[in-house]
Amino acid sequence: xxxLLTIAIGIGLSAACGFRxxxxxxxxxxxxxxxxxxxxxxxxxxxxxxxxEAFAVATCVEIAAYxxxxxxxxxxTVSTPTAIAVGTxxxxxxxxxxxxxxxxxxxxxxxxxxxxxxxxFTAMTRLSSTALTVGIGNAVVSTVEAASSIILSILAxxxxxxxxxxxxxxxxxxxxxxxxxxxxxRLVKTPNE
Numbered sequence: 001x002x003x004l005l006t007i008a009i010g011i012g013l014s015a016a017c018g019f020r021x022x023x024x025x026x027x028x029x030x031x032x033x034x035x036x037x038x039x040x041x042x043x044x045x046x047x048x049x050x051x052x053e054a055f056a057v058a059t060c061v062e063i064a065a066y067x068x069x070x071x072x073x074x075x076x077t078v079s080t081p082t083a084i085a086v087g088t089x090x091x092x093x094x095x096x097x098x099x100x101x102x103x104x105x106x107x108x109x110x111x112x113x114x115x116x117x118x119x120x121f122t123a124m125t126r127l128s129s130t131a132l133t134v135g136i137g138n139a140v141v142s143t144v145e146a147a148s149s150i151i152l153s154i155l156a157x158x159x160x161x162x163x164x165x166x167x168x169x170x171x172x173x174x175x176x177x178x179x180x181x182x183x184x185x186r187l188v189k190t191p192n193e
Contacts, residue, residue: 003096005160007110009037010094012156012163014087014111015170018118019149021083022062024090026055027153036157040103043093066142069135076123080116087115114167121174 013024025046031037032047039047066072088104091111095103122145129137155163 006094006096007091007106008160008164009156010091010107011110011114011167012160013090013094013153015114015118015163015167016149016152016156017083017087017090017115018120019122019145019152020059020062020066021079021086022055022058023146023149024153024156025086026052026059027150027157028090028093029055031157037094038096039093040095041097043089046093063142063146066145067139069138072126072138072142073130076119076126080119080123083115083119084112088112114171117171117174118167121170121177 013028016024016027028037029046029048029052032039032044033049033052037047045051062075065075088107088111090107092103092107095106122141126138126141129135129141152163152166155166
């Protein structure tokens with residue numbers, strides 16, 4: 001049961017990376033420093049004060065950068081692979097010492113997958129906001145994303161099952177929107193053929 005809770009915590013934190021990359025490692029570092037989150041052997045450095053300071057600075061810079069028009073869209077292109085990598089590392093850091101193949105397989109599928117899907121959703125949301133509001137509405141999108149990352153990260157630590165439920169609901173929404181978009185494209189193409 002502990003392993004499943006650990007994976008649930010990892011999925012919640014990884015999905016939060018899709019909103020903001022450095023918020024989940026910051027929350028993870030704080031939780032590890034206060035003894036609420038055990039880390040696997042190779043990732044104990046995350047629970048140190050230098051790591052906490054680095055994550056705090058990176059979080060502040062990242063959140064502030066998303067409020068700069070057009071820079072936010074540029075950041076989305078870099079954020080997608082970075083979110084996948086950080087999400088993968090977060091899950092790997094939480095899985096107790098086990099077979100490395102199993103540890104990294106779970107980390108890539110659960111962590112990288114959830115972070116990548118959420119990041120793709122946020123990038124599409126920002127592109128839509130930019131197109132509809134000429135970038136003016138992106139500040140609202142950035143605020144919602146930052147708040148979502150903070151809330152989901154805290155829920156992942158203290159209420160991992162609730163966090164996984166929220167992630168599952170978000171993933172269902174993403175898949176549904178994707179199918180609707182494909183259906184609309186097919187509908188638009190059908191009369192012209």
